[in-house]
Amino acid sequence: MVNEQNEKDxxxxxxxxxxxxxxxDKKIVMAQRQGRIGFYTPSIGQEATQVGLSMxxxxxxxxxxxxxxxxxxxxRGVPIEVILDQIMGNAEDESKGRQMPSHYTAKKYNxxxxxxxxxxxLPLAVGAAYALRYQKKNTVVVATFGDGSTSTPDFHAAMNLAAVFNLPVIFLCENNGWAISLPTEKQTKVEISEKAAAYGMKGIKVDGNNFIETYKATMExxxxxxxxxxPTLIDAISFRMGAHSTSDDPSKYRSQTVEEGSEKDPITVAEEQLKSLGYLNDSLIAKIKEESTKMVNDKFDIQEKIPAPVPSTxxxxxxxxxxxxxxxxxxxIL
Amino acid sequence: MVQALNSTLDHIMSGDNSVILLGEDIGKDGGVFRVTEGLQAKYGEERVIDTPLVELGIVGMSVGMSLMGVKAIPEIQFQDFIYTAFDQIINQMAKMRYRSGGGFTLPMVLRTPYGGGIKGGLYHSQSGEAYFAHTAGLVVVTPSNPYDAKGLLISSVESPDPVIFLEPKRLYRAAKIEVPDEDYRVKIGEAARPMEGDDLTIITYGAMVPTVLNTVKKNNLNADVLDLRTLLPMDVNAIISSAKKTGRVVIVHEAPRTLGMGAEISALISERAIEYLYAPILRVTGPDIPFPYRLEDYYMPGETRIMKAVKRVMEFR
Incomplete structure (x- = not known):
């Protein structure tokens, strides 16, 4: 939890x-175009939502x-190497190269x-919460999903079950406005946060482009x-700045975009917030960005050398x- | 069989606090077939959960519970209602171990009554075992008598893999046999041979076992009868050794013929023992139609149809 002393950190x-x-994300999308990895679903535009939740x-x-x-x-502290190993499907990958990129497992980090x-x-999260409460653990279970997921029977089932059993679950909808090509207004007739009322659950709508607001809503x-x-349903509104995946061309179905660095970019929003709090300045920002680029490039090159899992696996x-x-x-076969 | 299942569940729950039962009407009501009768009164509402009416939620919750170290034993009231949970079974339950590189495992047992012969019509009579037996990651078992029901249920709960436990509902209240009080196990993957013979092999499972045994006795057949008990993985050694011994095979199941278990059994024998066969392998199965209510006696394989196939196999030259 954030207090005044450690707020800056x-x-x-x-x-x-x-x-x-x-x-x-930008590195992996580029690497996919270079033929160095097979597929990817970038989080570009949703960083504030995800970090606010994690906090x-x-x-x-x-x-x-x-x-x-x-x-x-x-x-949450998952090393970049672990994420890269999964995307590359190499011999170090926790799921042994079985799942296509973006389908992570990281047991150590829950x-x-x-x-x-x-x-x-979503129903799995409900069952896990039931089990953890039964085991007398004061643990919260979170399920994340996109706006398209709210149309599924699993969403309905999970929301109802979590409410009926009064379980410690947080349903966090990363509402980025698009389910591949379908905009949210064609997905549902009501605000996603309003759906919570139908289950007897608290619903919160939050600016998912603002990590501090998302953090506060999640804390609640x-x-x-x-x-x-x-349980609680959080509708965190952001914008999917990239494509659904590297196999998708969004110019076919949407004209609106959010440019990187524009005022609707969650990272720009964070920079303005932290500058006004006096926690960041332009040179610190440049340093963080530079270090990130070097780290990602270096780690990518190292992990890329790890071979594929042996066939018998x-x-x-x-x-x-x-x-x-x-x-x-x-x-x-072998 | 209901009694055996009920007392075995009771026994399992009393010995292991991590076991939780969940399903529709299984608590206060004791289940529509009374398999869980009295268990909620004994173990409380937290461990014997009356769930809302949502099969995919029951299975999905069970997967989530099992991931956290609870042994979930969900009940789907009728196998016919399982299909909304199919996604959860195929894409979550069956694949969790594989997709997590062995990191996450699911020791859960999904119980559900299946099969016809109780005047249930289209939606209370289905035999969908082949759907599950086609799915890597699942274990599929079905007992044909109270003794095996107890032994298979204990083995299933102890199994580190997710099990689909199919209960032939027509036998719930049939065949009263003594079931020992003490613990015992029926090994998963091992068929039973309730009758030994040399002239032909009849391979069956579930509710068709007593039908086959009665037919064999009544007609004085010198038949090797195999009760598979486990449908995935099947006991291939028992199947092949019996086929080699008799050279004549009839397969009997209630599920429709096309791509049913009989197709797989027949293929296994063809691949491994074709030179031992004196006659084509024949299947006696339910027809490839939905399950009819009023005319179910014509649907269910019985003595007449079994004997017709036996004669054809025995007289083939």
Whole structure:
């Protein structure tokens, strides 16, 4: 939690994570264009939402994240190497190169394993919260998802179950305005935060471009969860500044954009905030950006040299022990 | 079988505080088939949860619970209602271990009654086992008697892998046999051979086991009968050794024929023992139609159809 003494450190660390995430995303999008990685879903435009969320959480809190949460991971302390290993699908990757890029697992940091089918992580978060409360742990469970996820049956199921069982869950909608090509106004007829009322749950709409506001809103939800007052739905509004993924060309379906460095860029917003608080100045900002670029470039080059997992690993971990079917198929193929 | 399942769940819950049951009407009501009767009164509402009516939520919550070290035993009231949870089963439950590189595991057991013969019509009679047996990452079991129900349930709860536990509901109140009080296990992946014979092999499982056994007895067949008990992974050694011994195989299941378990069994035998066969492998199955209410007796494989296939296999030259 932020207090006056450490506010400067906490805010500068938050800003640094946002910059590192942005730098990382731009590097990976570039690397994809160079054919050095296969695919990527950048978080560009959502850094403030993710960092604001992370600031309010403890290490023991459990996150069921989705495939666009790199700033969240970075701020929570997941090393860049771990993120790169997953994107490259190399032999060091926690999921052993099995998942396409952006589908992270980071058990040590209480990041669960990312799935593609949207919102299917939400009921899991509810079950995890139930189990943790049963085990008498004062842990908060967070599920992140995009605005498109709010149309799914899993969203409805999870919201209702969390409310009925009064569980310590935070549903954080990273509302970036777009579900691939569909704008939020064609996704739903009401404000996403208003949906909470239908379940008997607190709903909060927050400026997801503002990490301090997102942090405060999340703190409110965390306090509610830890004091047994139940779940919260947070609608954090930002803008997806990049494409849905490296396989997508947004110029086909949208004319509006948010330029990097413009007043709607969450990093610009953070810079203005921290400058006016006296925590940052232009030379510090330049230094943070420079260090981020060097770090990302260096680490990318190192991790890129790690080879692919050995072929036999693809037959592992389907079960605790291979059954005869998998053994036979492995022998046949390798 | 209901009694065996109920007392086994009771026994499992009394010995392990980390076990939680959840499902629709399983608490106060004891489940629509009474499998969980009395358990909520004994273990409380927190451990025997009456959930809202949402199958995907029941399965999804169970996955989340299991990730945190709770052993969830969800019940889906009828297998016919499981399909809204299919995404959770296929994409979360079955893939968690693999996609987390072995870091996250799911020791959960999803129980659900399946099959016809109780006048349930289209939506209370389905046999969807092949959907699950087609999914790597799942274990699929189905007992055919109370003894195996207990032994398989204990093994399933102890399994480090997620299990789909299919309960043939037609046998819930059939065949009263003595079930020992003490703990025992029926090993996952091991078929039973309730009858030994040399003339032909009949491979079956679930609710069709008693039907096959009665047919064999009544017609004095010298048949090797295999009760698979585990559908994924099947006991290939038992299947192949019996096929080699008799050279004549009939497969009986209630689920529709096309791409049912019989197709896989038949392919396994063709690949490994075709030179031992005296006759084509025949399947006696439910037809490829939805399950009819009033005419279910015509749908369910019975003695007449089984004997027709047996005759064809025995007389083939």
């Amino acid at each position: 906490v805010f500068v660390r938050a800003y640094t994570a946002m910059v590192l995430s942005r730098t990382f 309010a959480l403890d290490h023991d809190d459990v996150i069921f994240q989705y495939y666009r949460d790199v700033a969240l991971m970075i701020h 990041f669960m394993s990312v799935q593609s089918p949207v919102a299917t992580n 939800a965390v306090e509610r969860a830890r004091s047994g007052k139940g 693809m037959f592992d971990d389907v079960y605790a022990e291979k059954n005869w079917i998998i053994k036979e198929e492995e022998d046949d």
